[in-house]
Amino acid sequence: MTHSTGDVSACLPIHSDLDLVRVRQHVRQMTARLGFGLVEQTKLVTAASELARNALVHGGGGQMECTAVTSGGVRGLRLVFSDQGPGIVDLDQAMSDGYTSGEGLGMGLGGARRLVHDFSVDTRRGSGTTVTVTSWISRPPGPREAP
Amino acid sequence: MTGPAAFPHEGHVPVLRLGEVLLVTLQGDLYDSTAERLRQDIGQTVSDSAVEVSGVVIDLSGVEVVDSFMGRVLSDVAAMTRLLAAQTVVAGMRPAVAITLVELGLTLPGLRTALTTEDALRLLGAEVSVPSRDGRPRGERP
Numbered sequence: 001m002t003h004s005t006g007d008v009s010a011c012l013p014i015h016s017d018l019d020l021v022r023v024r025q026h027v028r029q030m031t032a033r034l035g036f037g038l039v040e041q042t043k044l045v046t047a048a049s050e051l052a053r054n055a056l057v058h059g060g061g062g063q064m065e066c067t068a069v070t071s072g073g074v075r076g077l078r079l080v081f082s083d084q085g086p087g088i089v090d091l092d093q094a095m096s097d098g099y100t101s102g103e104g105l106g107m108g109l110g111g112a113r114r115l116v117h118d119f120s121v122d123t124r125r126g127s128g129t130t131v132t133v134t135s136w137i138s139r140p141p142g143p144r145e146a147p
Numbered sequence: 148m149t150g151p152a153a154f155p156h157e158g159h160v161p162v163l164r165l166g167e168v169l170l171v172t173l174q175g176d177l178y179d180s181t182a183e184r185l186r187q188d189i190g191q192t193v194s195d196s197a198v199e200v201s202g203v204v205i206d207l208s209g210v211e212v213v214d215s216f217m218g219r220v221l222s223d224v225a226a227m228t229r230l231l232a233a234q235t236v237v238a239g240m241r242p243a244v245a246i247t248l249v250e251l252g253l254t255l256p257g258l259r260t261a262l263t264t265e266d267a268l269r270l271l272g273a274e275v276s277v278p279s280r281d282g283r284p285r286g287e288r289p
Contacts, residue, residue, distance in 0.1 A: 042243040111251035
C-alpha cells in the first residue's frame with residue numbers, strides 16, 4: 001500500500017506561465033528534500049512541467065497536488081494534476097509521440113510517462129483530466145502493491 | 148515554500164554580440180513568455196544586424212530543466228538561424244538535462260552542441276583568446 005505522509009503536501013494553482021515556474025521549483029525543492037538523486041529530480045521536475053503545461057494549455061488551467069508518500073519503506077513523491085477542461089478524446093492518440101493538438105512537440109504526455117515510475121490518466125469528455133504520477137527514490141523491489 | 152528570491156526575472160534575456168557571433172546565456176528557470184521573446188529577439192538580431200552574424204551560441208550551463216517547450220524553442224532557433232544563414236550551437240547542457248531529454252524522446256537532432264561556450268565558439272570558427280582547459284583545441288566533435 002502507498003501511504004501519504006500528510007505533513008508534506010501542497011496544492012499549487014496552474015493558471016499562468018508563472019505558475020509553471022512555481023510548479024517546477026516546488027517539485028525541485030520537494031525532491032531535493034526527500035533525497036532524490038539529481039537525475040531523478042530533473043526527470044520528475046521535467047515531467048511536472050509537461051503535465052502542468054498540459055493542464056494550462058489544454059485544460060484551461062487547473063492545479064497540482066504534491067504529496068510525499070511511502071511504500072514498503074521506500075519514499076517517493078506523488079503529483080496529481082487536475083483540470084476541468086474538455087478532457088482527452090482519444091487517450092491512445094494523445095499518449096503517442098509526435099501527436100500534438102497545440103503548439104508543442106507532441107512529447108508531453110507520452111514523454112512524461114517515461115520520466116516517472118507510476119503514471120495514470122483519468123479523463124472524461126467534458127469534465128476534465130486528472131494525471132497522477134509517482135516517482136520513488138529507488139524502485140521498490142518486487143510487486144509495488146504487495147502488503 | 149519558495150521564497151521570492153528564488154524566482155526568476157521575467158522578461159528579457161540579453162543577446163550579446165561577440166564579433167560575428169551572438170551569445171545568449173540562459174540562467175535558472177525561464178518563463179514560457181521569456182523563451183518566446185528570446186526566439187524573436189534572436190531572429191530579429193540575426194536579420195537586422197549591420198554586421199553579418201555567422202553563429203549563435205546558447206549557453207545552457209545554468210539551466211536545470213529543459214522540457215519539451217524549451218526544447219522546441221531551441222530547435223526553432225536553430226532552424227530559424229539556419230534559414231538566416233547562421234548556425235546555432237547549444238553549449239554546456241547538464242548531464243541530468245541530457246538524460247532527461249533522451250527519455251522524454253527529444254534528442255533534438257538538428258541541434259549542434261558543444262560541452263562549453265569556448266568549444267562552441269571554436270566550432271563556429273570565432274576568434275577566442277581563451278585557451279581550452281587542456282591546452283589543445285577541442286572544438287571538433289564528430
